Amino acid sequence: MNRILSRRNLSLASISSVGVAFAEIGSVRAGNATEVASRLKTVDVKQFGAVGDGVTDDASAINKAIEEIRRVHLQLDGFSLGCRLLFPTGVYAVRSSVNLTMLRNINTVIDGQGSVVLGRCEGEPIIDALGARWLTINDLTLLSDSDVLPSVGLQIGRVTLDVADDHHLTNVKILGAFSKASLYNKGAETSSFEHVYLTNNYPQGYCLVQDGLNHFDIKSKYINMSLVPNRDGSFNENIFVNCDFRHLAGGVPVWLGDTTRHDFIRCYATTKGQFAFVIFSGPNGHTMLRVDCHCETIGLKNVFCFSAFSPKITIRGFSYIEHGCFAEEFVFFGDSNVKEIEIQNANLEIAMYRSNACRVFSAGAVWVVSGYYYSSDPVTWNGNGIFRGTVSLGSSVKYIEG
Structure with missing residues (x-):
């Protein structure tokens, strides 16, 4: 929050200085168009x-x-x-x-x-x-x-x-x-x-x-x-x-x-x-x-690799949209040094998969995911027990509770 506030203050200061500059330009434009043109340079x-x-x-x-x-x-x-x-x-x-x-x-x-x-x-x-x-x-x-x-x-x-x-x-x-x-x-x-x-x-x-x-x-x-x-x-x-x-x-x-x-x-x-x-x-x-x-x-092989120095990763809001997945192994792969990967408020829409051997998540015990998942292909889904939210597989919808 301190970072955000400090950047906001800086931005307001910048806006203020630019406003002064625009006021100056307005007076120049009204007084002498030639002077304005002289400021343009290639x-x-x-x-x-x-x-x-x-x-x-x-x-x-x-x-x-x-x-x-x-x-x-x-x-x-x-x-x-x-x-x-x-x-x-x-x-x-x-x-x-x-x-x-x-x-x-x-x-x-x-x-x-x-x-x-x-x-x-x-x-x-x-x-x-x-x-x-x-x-x-x-x-x-x-x-x-x-x-x-x-x-x-x-x-x-x-x-x-x-x-x-x-x-x-x-x-x-x-x-x-x-x-x-x-x-x-x-x-x-x-x-x-x-x-x-x-x-x-x-x-x-x-x-x-x-x-x-x-x-x-x-x-x-x-x-x-x-x-x-x-x-x-x-x-x-x-x-x-x-x-x-x-x-x-x-x-x-x-x-x-x-x-x-x-x-x-x-x-x-x-x-x-x-x-x-x-x-x-x-x-x-x-x-x-x-x-x-x-x-x-x-x-x-895989679409995403999640990695970190820390053994735990938290992603706050993640959306992935794909009309045709070419991955052969996993969509979401966790680096070996990461023990827990939490994705909050996920929105995952993968219309279809090229390979039936592909799965959505690697090493299921590592993942904690909440949100929404859709695919027309139910074969690749392996998120039961780790995904909490709405899962739509083709025309069927099921809810997985925490």
Whole structure:
């Protein structure tokens, strides 16, 4: 509660300052439209020396263009009608990270125009945007060079306890091999991702990491991180719409750590490996996690793996919707070190199963689940005695009491 209140107070302060800025803009607009127009700026990376031929190292030129955006923002007393970083169509090779860290001004737009940023930065992220706020990234592809292994395609999120949120990605693709993740989000709240396509063909890496714990101890060469690994923080309100997470080497597409009000809507998560999702619980666990995600891969063993350092996991509100389950073994799998997994207020709707050998829960004694379950296929149900609520199997409905 203290975390929530402190963030609310911070948000109110931010709203107040933005209101003052809007009042200032109103007076400028009324007085001089030319002055308003002068505040709008597009920064073209080619004007700062980027070539975009897929061979030349354009990292320095791109970072110079970003420094120009920082300079313009500073001149506007912390508020801007909008700066746009433009990538004219091309392939921009980079041998070190693109530095968007701590860029914290409203209306910064990264306009990819269908361009590719080719990451030849071994062991580094292609784009490092830790500590940034209010980034909008459109129509851009990040691609790892097959001869090197970047750590991350794009990393966003906190570097301190201060918020680093309100990002929006549309029509973004992050493709190739990454040692940690294609997209790594360290606690960036109130962010949205639409038509984002992520692949990873490195076995130990993920496509998407949503990390509310700093579990993987993410780093930046541009700024110092003051966060302690595996210490919980607020991680609210992320939404993924029509996104695709494809692990091409049999690894885990999606890793989630201590999320609150995260939504996956009309998404895909595909792999031939053990799990489509890892749900990792730290001190706070997960609250109101909604997964409408089709895990369509022949060879998938289990849909969800629930894991934690603690022997007990509590998930407060969990929804999973699937029209056709491809899992061969279990929908819900508990890691061997977890002795009890409680899912409160579950809403599980799985229309049908591809394999009659699949079962809903692994190791029945571990699970304590309440809520609602539906499937047209009664064969796979094995929740008697561990599930309390309404169970609808095809046309039949039965109630299991505590």
